[in-house]
Amino acid sequence: MTQEAHVSQGPLTTEAGAPVADNQNSETAGVGGPVLVQDQLLLEKLAHFNRERIPERVVHARGAGAYGTFTVTADVTPYTRAAFLSEVGKQTEVFLRFSTVAGNLGAADAVRDPRGFAVKFYTEEGNYDLVGNNTPVFFIRDAIKFPDFIHTQKRDPYTGSQEADNVWDFWSLSPESTHQVTWLFGDRGIPASYRHMDGFGSHTFQWSNEAGEVFWVKYHFKTDQGIKNLTAEEAEVLAGKDPDSHQRDLREAIERGEFPSWTVGVQIMPAADAATYRFNPFDLTKVWPHADYPVITIGKLELNRNPRNIFAEVEQSIFSPAHFVPGIGPSPDKMLQGRLFAYGDAHRYRVGINADHLPVNRPHATEARTHSRDGYLYDGRHGGEKNYEPNSFGGPQQTGRALWQPFDGFTGGTGNHPTPVHAEDDDFVQAGNLYRLMTEAEKERLIANLAGFIAKVSREDIIERAIGNFRNADADFGKRLESAVQALRG
Structure with missing residues (x-):
């Protein structure tokens, strides 16, 4: 679907709605004179332009998104x-944001990096956010290590570049990362597009039924377009020729009516x-x-509608795994x-x-009713309603029923x-299993992908630790990797 035909919308105005007489020439003290501070249109435009960017996401900054529907097919x-999820055939509007993890807002799409796969379900009980990746696992199992991990993926405070020393120092000292690193440097480490990759909730979540029975679940989104990936060589060329390759592919596919879909x-x-x-x-x-x-x-x-404005709908979209609905909740992960x-x-x-x-x-299928007020960009939607609870003026009240069931079975001291x-x-068994599932060509x-990166490390002790983790996963894995790194380092 292309953009709508141009229709006159009336005169150009200031942010306050006053008509603009001249948008081509700033106001000066005579011809060729200095610009006047009374030119409020100029000041308004420059001030707004200076503030057009909000801080980019620390991770998942580089993203694209689209709207669509989720349809239940099983009871x-x-x-x-x-x-x-209450009946077969029921549809819910969704917004899905894809992203890379480590790159900044201006980075290329075709890079070796996990991909974010964040789905917002606009349900009648409130928004449910499932914030996952295109991998079923992750590098670490405890959030206390996350800032340190991301610091290794970002720019070094001295060199201003991503440093192999930092990346492999952390990974080699965090053996739990071996499974995800094996996945990342395998064939699925660089998807050909957002449409041609799977998605996962990755974490374990709680489901509970009307009777209060509890189940632990993991989500899988299997691409109906088929898996397609890029080799390191193909990605290097594409990232240079078309940094926006993934975003462009998603947008143009939806414009053509080729709506991407995933079996959930x-x-x-x-x-x-x-x-x-x-x-x-x-774990x-x-x-x-x-x-x-x-x-x-x-x-x-299925995704079937592109955003009309990338900043408003993709850059300002927010997802939180704390956004649950009745019957779905967290786990002790x-x-x-x-x-x-x-x-x-x-x-x-x-x-x-x-x-x-x-x-x-905001919720699309229901209305948010809270007692939160004011703050930056508050729109006054509550009018003069009371802003506390409990109250006797008809304000929203608690239901008394938790969204999810309590955890039990935990004992001991803090x-x-x-x-x-x-x-x-x-930490190594599943990485070894993944390696042994690969064909010889995939291995x-x-x-080659791992050796090319490890060979850039300056310290031999870090290299040995890194190779040691893969050796613990599979002896052949470690032996071949050691030989490949030595060959590259001469």
Whole structure:
């Protein structure tokens, strides 16, 4: 769909609505004289221009988005009481934002980096945000390490560039990252487009039904366009020729009427299984093998409408994993627990305390009714209504029913406890399994991608630690990687 035909909208005005007489020449003291401070149109335009950018996201800054629908295709009411999942055929409007993670707002799309996959469901019970990635796992399992991890991916405070020393020093000292790093440097590390990649909720979440029964779930979004990826060589060329390749592809596909879609599925674990499951089911560095908990198809997600204004609807869109609806909630996943705070806090700093009032962020199928007032860009929507609760003036009141079921089974004293370890928990076993699933050609590309980056590290001890993690995952993996790095370093 192309832009609408040009229609006259009347005279150009100032921000206050007054008509503009001359938008080509600033006001001066005579011909060729200095500009006058009384030229308020000039000052207004320059002042607004200086403030057109809000602080970019610290992570996931480079993004694109689109609207669409989610349609339920299977009965999941035995597992959750969420209204938008209550019947087969039910549709819910969605907004999905894709992104890279480490790059800034002006970075190229075709780079080796995880991709954000954040879905906002505009449900009748409020907005539900599922903030995931295109990978089922992550580099770390505890949010306390996240700022340090991202510092290694960003620019070094001395050189101003991303440094291989920093990246591999952190990864080598954080062996839990081995699984995600193996995934990232494999063939799926550089998707050909946002349309040709899968999405995952990544974390474990809670579902609860009308009877209060609890289930742990993982979300999967399987692309209906098929998986397509770029080699390192193809990506290097494309990133230079067309830095906007992913954004352009998504927009133009929707304009052509080729609406991308994903088949949505969930893995469901009865709550009682969690305590004795062979892996810690809340560890973000692990997957649940499909042989243990098969993926059950529950719906279809389709994108069919582009944003009309990228800044207003993509840059100012906000997502928070704390945005739950009745029947869906968090798990004890320590990474998720940290994100419940961090995402909302980031948006309050970046977009403002009233960011939820913006059209892309506010509920579309219901109305937000809170006692929050004032603050930057408050629009006065509440009028003279009372701003406290309880009140006897007809204001909104609590329901008395929690959105999710309480956690239980936790004992012991407070302290800085590591993530609980289960019978077969290991930082390397799933990375090794992933390596052994690869074809010989896939292994060769993985080794080449890793070796090319590790070879840039200046310190031999960091290189040895890094290779050691992959050696622990699989002896052949480590041996071939060591040989490849040595060959590159001479």
